[in-house]
Amino acid sequence: MSDVVEKTLSALPSLLSLDSQAGAGKLSPSSKLGNLIKGITELTSKHEEEKLIKKELESIKEQVASPNTTMRQMKEIMVRAIYCEMLGYQASFSYIHAIKLAQQGSVLEKRVGYLAVSLFLNETDEFLLLLVNTVLKDLQSTNLIEVCMALTVVSQMFPKDMIPAILPVVEEKLTHPKEIIRRKAVLALYKFYLIAPNQVQHIHSKFRKALCDKDPGVMTASLHIYLQLIKENPESYKDLTGSMVTILRQVVGGKLPLDFNYHSVPAPWLQIQLLRILAYLGKEDQGTSEMMYDVLEESLRRAEMNHNITYAILFECVKTIYTVHPKSQLLEKAAECIGNFVLSPKINLKYLGLKALTYVVQQDANLALPHQMTIIECLDHSDVIIKRETLELLFRITNAQNVTVIVEKMLEFLRLTYNVWFIQTMNSVFSLGGDVMQPDIPNNFLRLLAEGVDNVEDRQLRLFAVDSYVSLLQGVTAKLPQRFLQVISWVLGEYSYLREEESDPGSVMRLLARLLDQRHTSTETRSWVLGAMTKLCSSPVSVALARDVCERYLSSLCPTSFSRRSYPERSRALLKGTSACFLCVDSSLSFLDGYVSEALAAGAAPYKSPHQRQEDLVQEKALSLEPYGLSLPVSLSSCSITDRLTDRRSPTLLSMSSGLSGNSTELSHQEGSTTLKLEGVKRVWGKDGYLAQQQSAGETPTPLVELPNPLLSPQSPPSQTQKPSSGLEPDQEKRQLASSLFVGLGSHNSVCLVRLPSTVWLFIKHCQSANQSHVFKALFKRFYINSCQSALRTLDHTTSNGNPHVEGTEQRVEAGGPLSLIRGNGMVAVVPPTHTQTDPQTQQDLHPAPALERPRDLPLVYIFQTGLNNKVPFSFFRNPGWKIPESRQKYQGILQPGFKKNTDLLPLTVSTGDYGKMWLSFSHDLKQNLRLVTTEHQEPLTATLDALKGKLHLHVVDIIGSEGIVACRLLQGPGQGQPCLLHCRVNADSLAVWLRSPVPELPDSLLYHCQKALTET
């Protein structure tokens, strides 16, 4: 078949040569276009195309210059020139010929001429002046087509200065008998209005005439003008409201000829236009708005959902309803309509639904509430555009309570889409925002960098960050805020290896060292820098550099607080420790136990996690809300107060818990992992934290605030047992997210209590029984200072009993023997003494025969690094000689503060009344959500409590409805005989447990065992 085509194509010239009188022997231009296209499509490279087009342009140039070329040939040439221009090759020599063609050609040639002119030229082109007369002539032509062409070119582009020359003629066309001419004239005048508003001021009355034109097409065209005019100045056109409403009513009512229907919708585009105009007119104007309520309702009602174009009308209608003065009945209907959009499976409609929501939540944020789950789903949508619109929506509903979560989501989005942009933006944010910034922001940023699989994209992001920081450091660093420097150090320390191809391995090292030398660098930053340098000690050059730096730093930074005697050791330790930096990570920090227990024994306040402290604070300040309180029933007002209080701090809790994953069972870091894998960091929401926040997600709000306990108030309605929803985990996760995103919206503010035991807390928890070396004082002290400023003083006081050597925040503790302590919020390195004065048995428990496995001469080094403000990243290293006990589980039990084994508990048999009294008298409490055990033949609550009872020797005092109370006491140990009470309440599919005891650590250890017991079942 291709033969046929070929033949036909080759026959073309002869066919066409009939026509080419002048250029005898030449190929027909038409065929030339064919050949050109054929040639181009056969090419494979851009370069070849360029060559071919250049050749083609040469030949066009030749032809247009030739006096023999007729207008008809010129027309074909112009088409070719248009084609070349479209491909991006300038054919400027042909412009003048295009104008000539428009001036002199017959109607058809003129048309091509005008077309070429409108494609080639623009308003500012001087060539256009040559066209003015032609346009004028054509406007006055009797040939309709010529008039149309002139009007079209005028509306495409016309020199501003020349408008007066043709304005009267165009105006005249408004009364032209032909509808199409009137219509084009209206649009041409609109264009004039846009480029030179003053020049058409006098014809505003004529616009009104156009609006009232008997032809709907002309009227439609005039709406373009009115939309613009009313948008600019709605006040002057209020009188048109009636007309617009009438027009819309007629259109909606199907008064237009059927020609105007599109998919059996009467003139949809016209309706859209009118609705927009009404929105501008009715905005903030009750009187005007009232005029249009009826027709808006009619529009909503008439628009049956059958075609996209109806949705277009509905969308516009909803927007108008929410723009004009509100009418509740209409708003309801519009909200319903938005629901249809949002829930639609059609992605375009979903997008518009989100857009509509974004628009309306500015007036009423509660409108987003019914669509929470959809919004959450859209956050993870594969379409970036949908995602972005969702973020836009979230941005609109941002309030003090959900800002952290939303910003986090936004950062995530940014990381996915705009690597380079993201880094650059964050760079400027850091350098400008600097130290006034919330510590969360750098933390999140570091997390984003550290997170994710090690794929190419992630690596690129990191590499880009590294490169940009290196170049930053090469410049003037004096102005950079400390926090930014810290971020830079961390990133360089972690990811400098990515630019290993670089020639000089010591370059980054030197840059960092320069930072140390600068006077303005704070101690905290220095420790970050040092931390980074330790990570970089991989080549001999760097090690030498590091040694240098180390010595200089140690001797210069704080000569008074460090004794000369020990500093070589310290620097050596640092170096050794660093070159063996990727060893093993023991995030349970079990070796600190001794210190903690000692501190506790000395009367130090036990560590409280920030949220616990805050809770204490709340309890001090707010009204008492004890479930077993005597002041029953709790008044509603007090409920709402605490509600608000707890609510307000929930975002902080969220960010806390997102930073630190908390489940002890998941803290198994692998030995020998070579990089700082911030395990657990990614888990934004731990399993335990999933409060089923159905209050906000579902339609039936149930206040989370504890109601008067049914045990003590029998008249209270039987609490409904909520069956654990069959929702799978991801679902819960989404609900969780929803609750955090939509917190603060709606009248029923839900309490968002996500409480994960933080790493910090666990760490403390695991450190409380055994006794280790004094060295850990230093370690732990540092950590303590960092993690808990308020507890600092107490601890300082207790630990410095023997050796109260405190100098600012620098401190050296010499109790246990030689040690190194490089101070800083960021990093601590410690060499423990070889012989510690510890209880040998405990030591054995902790580290089975460490001395045997460790070569004598190799000093031990512990390095801590905490994140900014002690959130992520937190990591801990020690050198390889020392193995971590194989099974940490083995001694985890021993480390429990309250009791060691399950069997250490005794059931405590009390009556409900006694329980209530005891509850009130106990001061140490803890709240947590636990997993519910589900069995086939039992209520989840009963099953769960039974499981706990079996495992932990608890006494179930009573179960009423969805709540149960449980009691136990300690069999042996320091707190022998001390009771602990549990109050359990089924909350959707988790068990909210509230523990109380007179002994501070008992609730926590019991909780830990409960968690463990439930995990095992």
Add this chain to the structure above:
Amino acid sequence: MIKAILIFNNHGKPRLSKFYEHYSEDTEQQIIRETFHLVSKRDENVCNFLEGGMLIGGSENKLIYRHYATLYFVFCVDSSESELGILGLIQVFVETLDKCFENVCELDLIFHVDKVHNILAEMVMGGMVLETNMNEIITQVDAQNKMEKSEAGIAGAPARAVSAVKNMNLPEMPRNINIGDISIKVPNLPSFK
């Protein structure tokens, strides 16, 4: 207001470009490339709206596009246009092309750039929607074509010849002119996804 109407094929080759706002030649080419880049990497099952590229005004402007077989039809509009309205307009445009060219294909757009422009001029004028009624557009275009025929006389020969060629062979032309599947499958106009 409509800022630009672009048609390009699956490989990014422009088939029609019409700007209603002034950009320099270079910028126009970059806009076409950028738009192609933005649009072509979108899956089939995502929405038909996009934020405009940087060159054409970023988030101020929206790209509304449809993909038919080998061709992308992209309208770049500002915030005053209704997304679904424009989507409908693209459909009208394609239907009209289909009627005018009788089963339109990519080749028609290549060989008859001027005609396509003329059809477009009846729909959109200076960036404003002029006419959305397909029959009306066709009437206008036909009126001009009729004139072409009556005026052309002997000059009509080339047009006739070309149309003869097209009727005979064009469906098979891709063998010579390697532009892939040339037939724009105008769907039976079911509502899109």
